[in-house]
Amino acid sequence: MSVSFVLPHENYAGYIFDLDGTLVDSMVAHYRAWRMALCEQGASGEVFRKQEFLAHGGCSAQDIVASLNARYGLVMDAEAVAARKRALYLGLIEAGCLVPIRETVDFARRMKGRVPLAIATGSAMPGALASLKSAGLEGLFELIVTPEMVERGKPFPDIFEEAARRMGVEPKSCLVFEDADPGIEAARAAGMDWVRIPPSASLMAEE
Template structure:
């Protein structure tokens, strides 16, 4: 019994909403270990010390765009990594790993998505669209959502509420009648700023 409770990733809502908005990485798919390994390799190639970007720091940046992550690390550690080049390298590495290893959906969340039927559903992810599209395809989730938004679609990414507010608009739902599914603090803050309910998906180990 205790073991089953420990493995539970999410407490699903019973309330009905006008719109359902999902983060992607760590929320719909178990992609965070793959993203972390891609970051470690890209940062090493960009000259960052091994001590930069530990597990907790990685999770604290969940939902941010890759460019924003590099800018954050440069500012925090006094580094001079090229943000665009390092972010692009990380995305390439991730896609190569995804091609080789595939992707597993997070069962409880994806079963809930299927249970929603035709209810309006969106993805609001910190990943760029090529990575997001291929992640969804690898996990067999490509046809489940009405809208897919990335940081390129808004002025400010998470923890700003922009992506969630735009998702609600495109779904034709009032923000206060939407729910967000998120695993990381920036996304949870963005949901609160958008005036939306939020369901947290508990993270798994990066190992």
């Protein structure tokens, strides 16, 4: 997958990357896993269609289920649905089918060892590690921050603030790479600059 972006400037003390849709072209697999998991719960086929999925990009699975319950009057168990969705996702990617997003990965490789780098993702740690492995990016990032490590997920700033804290960098000196509105809202709330990564053509073609 190929994308383009322009940095606001070059003088950042640390860089924070979302994972899915930013470093790894994994959004189609996530979308399919969500649709299967929700279908198993008896949710209507109109629940969590593509635009709604995109609007929740970067949010934790539990927060997504809570949002869907509130919007559609459902009573799905957030932990159970999140676990099932994660299992389905891992099954879809176990063959090593994910592709790195070349421009963001190349930038991270150039910065590695020069300034602190971190991933701040809405995926739980098992899914994040599996995505990196499937895309051949194991070992590129030493610091991965996931929703289990903070009180509130995106669009709240907690996950980016925690990444900055662990990197030892002031939030105002960080640049965030993100593909979804909740993550960009979180970056703004954390006082960080951000770069938007456009959605992949494969996801936009998905029904």
